[in-house]
Amino acid sequence: MQVTAAVARAPGTDFTLETVELEEPRADEILVRIAAVGVCHTDLVAREGAMPFSMPAVLGHEGAGVVERVGSAVTKVVAGDRVALTFRSCGQCDRCNSGDPAYCYAMPALNYIGMRPDGTKALKQGDEAVSSNFFGQSSFATYALAYERNVIRIPDDIPFEIAAPFGCGVQTGAGGVMLALACPAGSTLLITGGGAVGLSAVMGAAIQGCATIIVVEPHAARRALATELGATHVIDPAAGPDLAAAVRAILPQGVDYAFDTTGRPDTLTAIMGALAPKGVLGIVGIPPAGTPLPGDLGTVLTFGQTVRGIIEGDSDPDVYLPELIAHWRAGRLPVDRLVKTFPFDQINAAIAAQHHGDCVKVVLTLP
Numbered sequence: 001m002q003v004t005a006a007v008a009r010a011p012g013t014d015f016t017l018e019t020v021e022l023e024e025p026r027a028d029e030i031l032v033r034i035a036a037v038g039v040c041h042t043d044l045v046a047r048e049g050a051m052p053f054s055m056p057a058v059l060g061h062e063g064a065g066v067v068e069r070v071g072s073a074v075t076k077v078v079a080g081d082r083v084a085l086t087f088r089s090c091g092q093c094d095r096c097n098s099g100d101p102a103y104c105y106a107m108p109a110l111n112y113i114g115m116r117p118d119g120t121k122a123l124k125q126g127d128e129a130v131s132s133n134f135f136g137q138s139s140f141a142t143y144a145l146a147y148e149r150n151v152i153r154i155p156d157d158i159p160f161e162i163a164a165p166f167g168c169g170v171q172t173g174a175g176g177v178m179l180a181l182a183c184p185a186g187s188t189l190l191i192t193g194g195g196a197v198g199l200s201a202v203m204g205a206a207i208q209g210c211a212t213i214i215v216v217e218p219h220a221a222r223r224a225l226a227t228e229l230g231a232t233h234v235i236d237p238a239a240g241p242d243l244a245a246a247v248r249a250i251l252p253q254g255v256d257y258a259f260d261t262t263g264r265p266d267t268l269t270a271i272m273g274a275l276a277p278k279g280v281l282g283i284v285g286i287p288p289a290g291t292p293l294p295g296d297l298g299t300v301l302t303f304g305q306t307v308r309g310i311i312e313g314d315s316d317p318d319v320y321l322p323e324l325i326a327h328w329r330a331g332r333l334p335v336d337r338l339v340k341t342f343p344f345d346q347i348n349a350a351i352a353a354q355h356h357g358d359c360v361k362v363v364l365t366l367p
Contacts, residue, residue, distance in 0.1 A: 001021070001022050001024070001143065002019055002020075002021060002022075003019070003020060003021075003022045003141050003142045003143045004017060004018070004019060004020075004141065004142045004344075005017070005018060005019075005020045005058045005123070005130075005138075005140060005141035005142070006058065006059075006060070006140040006141070006344070006347050007020065007056050007057070007058055007130065008046075008047045008055055008056065008057045008058070008059055009055055009056050010055055011047065011048050011049030011055070012047070012048055012049070013047075014348045015047075015140070015347050015348055017344075017345055017347075018125070019125075020058065020123050020124065020125050020130055020141070021123065021124050021125065022122060022123055022141070022143055022144075022145065023122045023123075023145070024069075025069055025070065025071045025145055026071050027071040027072045027073040027074075028071055028073050028074065028147060028148070029070075029071045029074070029145045029146070029147060030067055030069075030070050030071070030074055030077060030083075030145065030146045030147060030148070030151055031067070031068040031069040031070070031143060031144075031145060032063065032065045032066065032067055032068060032083060032085065032137075032139075032143065032144050032145075032146055032151070033065045033066050033067075033068050033142070033143055034063050034064070034065040034139050034141060034142055034143060034144055034366055035064060035065040035066065035160040035161075035365070035366055036063075036064045036065070036159075036160035036161040036163070036164040036341075036363050036364065036365050036366065037060050037062055037063045037064070037139045037140060037164055037344075037363070037364050037366075038062030038164040038165040038167070038168070038169060038196075038361065038362065038363045038364075039062075039347070039350060039351060039354065039361075039362040039363070039364065040061060040062055040168050040169055040196075041195070041197075041286070042061065042168070042286070043059045043060060043061065043140070044351065045286050046059050046134070047059060050286070050289075051112050051113075051114075052108075052112060052113055052114075053112070053113050053114025053115070053131040053134075054114065054131055055131065056125075056128070056130050056131065057114055057130060057131035057132075057134070057138075058123055058130060058131070058132060058134065058138040058140055058141055059134045059138065059140050060134065060137065060138055060139035060140030060141065060144070061085070061086075061087065061111075061134055061135030061137055061138075061139060061167065061168055062085070062139070062164045062165055062166075062167040062168050062169065062363075063084070063085040063137050063139025063144055063146075063164060063167065064082075064083065064084045064085065064154070064160040064161075064163040064164040064167070065082075065083065065085075065144075065160060065366075066080065066081070066082055066083070067079050067080060067081040067083055067151075068143065074148055075148075076148040076151065076153075077148075077151055077153060081153050082153065082154050082155075082156065082160075082163075083146075083151045083152060083153055083154060084151075084152050084154050084163045084164065084166055084167050084321065085135075085136075085137045085139055085144070085146050085150055085151055085152075085167050086135075086150050086151075086152060086166075086167040086168065086171070086312075086315075086317045086321065087101075087102065087107075087111055087135050087136065087150055087167075087168065087312055087317070088110040088111055088135060088136025088137075088146075088147055088149050088150040089101035089102070089104035089106070089107065089110065089149050089150070090104050090105070090106040090110065090149070091148075091149050093105040093106065099316050099319070100314065100316070101149070101315075101316055101317070102311040102312040102313070102314055102315055102316075103311060107311070110133075110136055111134070111135045111136060112134075112135075113133075114131030114132065114133065114134065115131065115132065115133055116132075116133055121133070122138070122145050123138065132145075133145070135150070135168075136149070136150045137150065140347070140364075142344075142366055150317070152167075152317055152318065152321045152322070154325065155325065157329070158325055158328065158329075160365075161339060161341050161363045161365055162328070162335055162336055162339060163325075164363050165196060165335060165338070165339065165361055165363065166321055166324055166325065166335070167317075167321075168312065169196040169197050169200060169361065170196070170200045170324060170333075170335055171200075171312060171313045171315045171317065171320060171321060171324060172197050172200070172284055172310070172311075172312055172313045172315075173196070173197040173198060173199065173200025173201040173202075173203075173204060173261070173284075173313065174200045174201065174203060174204035174207075174313060174324060174327075174333065175204070175310075175312065175313020175314055175315040175320060176197075176201055176204070176259055176282055176284055176310045176313045176314070177189065177201045177204035177205050177208060177210075177257075177259060178204045178207065178208055178313075179313055179314040179315060179320065180282055180308075180310040180313055180314040181257045181259065181280060181282050181310075183205060183208045183210050183256070183257050184208070184209075185208060185209030185210070185211075186209065186210070186211045187208075187210050187211065187256045187257060188210065188211060188212040188213075188214075188251055188255045188256045188257070188276075189201075189205050189210045189212065189213050189214070189255060189256065189257045189258070189259065190214045190216070190247055190255040190257070190258040190259070190271065190274060191205070191213065191214065191215045191216070191226075191231075191258075191259045191261070192216045192243075192258070192259070192260045192261060192262050192267050192271060192285075193216070193217060193260070193261035193262045193285065194215050194216075194217030194219065194222035194223060194225070194226050194234075194360075195222070195261060195360060195361075196338050196360050196361035197261045197284060198215065198217065198226075198259075198261045199222070199225065199226060199229055199338055199360060200333075200335070200338075201259050201261070202215060202226050202229045202230050202231050203229050203230060203332070203333050203334070203335075204333075205230060206229065206230030206332070207327060207332050207333070211232075212232050212233065212250070212251060212255070213230055213231045213232050213233070214231070214232070214233045214234070214235060214247060214250060214251075214255065215231040215233070215234045215235070216234075216235045216237055216243060216246075216267075217234065217235075217236075217237075218236060218237055218238055218357075219357040220236070221357065222357065222360060223236065225337065225338075225360070228337075229334070229337065233250050235247075242270060243267065243270035243271065243273075243274060244270050244271075244273030244274040247274035248274060251276075253276050253277075254274055254275050254276030254277075254279055255274055255275060255276055255279060256276055256278075256279055256280070257279065257280050257281075257282070258271045258274065258275060258279065258280070258281045258282070259281075259282050259284070260281065260282070260283045260284065260285050261284055261285045262285040263283070263285030263286045263287040263288075263291075264285070264287070265287060265288070265291050265294070268281075268283065268287070268291075268294035269294045269295070271294065272294050272295035272296075272299070272300075272305070272307075275303070275305050276303075277303040277304060277305070278303065278304045278305065278306075279303070279305050279306075280305070280306040280307075280308065281294070281305070281306065281307045281308070282308055282309075282310045283307070283308070283309050283310065284309075284310050284311075284313075293307055294307065295307060335361075338360040338361040339360075339361045339363050340353070340358075340359035340360070340361065340362060340363070341363050341364070341365050342362060342363075342364055342365070343364070343365060344364045344365065344366045346364075347364055350362040350364060
């Protein structure tokens with residue numbers, strides 16, 4: 001079928017809206033009419049050429065919409081179901097079987113390489129193949145193909161534009177604090193970066209009952225929003241002392257947990273200077289290639305500190321996304337405060353607005 005997609009033609013260039021041909025769903029595939037799709041930093045990193053697929057490509061991995069058709073082997077959803085799309089996992093390896101699908105052994109092949117695992121691509125223009133299957137969806141398009149492992153049925157009361165970010169950004173931020181770090185009530189937490197993931201972490205920390213929640217963010221509007229969402233302290237990195245000193249002015253013994261959304265080597269190094277004994281740093285920000293682990297090994301050893309990576313908030317989407325939607329419904333996870341919608345055809349203007357700090361979370365809406 002012919003669909004309209006935002007195509008990445010070359011690293012670093014704007015997306016172009018083009019007509020591409022999408023294959024009919026195979027036996028294990030689900031055709032979804034996309035109603036809304038979030039723009040995540042990972043999409044932009046991928047557009048810069050940081051992932052192992054060729055261009056042209058269709059990205060997008062926070063889709064939400066309505067099931068149009070399903071393949072013969074699909075039993076989880078039927079035509080007409082409202083769904084949110086998330087990352088794909090195999091469902092068969094040890095990690096998936098232990099409830100850790102974010103660390104599926106097949107994660108790269110199923111999410112990052114721009115094709116199905118058998119090497120075929122679901123999109124083309126004439127005789128030219130277009131990289132597809134990004135996070136098992138490629139939802140920067142009017143229609144996308146997904147799979148049982150990465151579709152979640154959503155209730156009628158959650159708008160598509162709110163459900164879409166749950167597929168990656170919200171579950172990464174909230175899950176990073178609630179599941180991966182599992183910050184207990186009364187603990188102290190430093191969050192570096194007040195974008196959609198960082199502010200989702202703030203909301204997750206408030207749900208957990210963290211006693212001190214410190215957010216480091218350069219944009220004043222985002223610092224103000226962080227405070228409204230539950231942060232007890234905010235720091236402008238451009239003002240005053242260095243990060244470690246600023247944190248220790250609030251908590252002289254350092255923080256129990258830190259959650260980095262920036263991936264900046266200098267920020268990661270500074271965070272290590274702000275950790276308390278047995279402090280844990282969780283990293284979700286994408287660092288430059290070749291970035292070493294932060295911190296001095298002797299200090300890490302002496303104080304029993306931990307540095308760990310976190311993918312998708314350690315979420316099992318079938319279990320965790322319904323929990324997050326319940327928190328949203330109860331008013332504990334006001335994702336609505338983060339979202340600004342733009343028409344799909346304004347994708348480049350929307351990305352520029354997000355980059356300039358005019359909004360926190362861009363969600364593109366489709367008719």
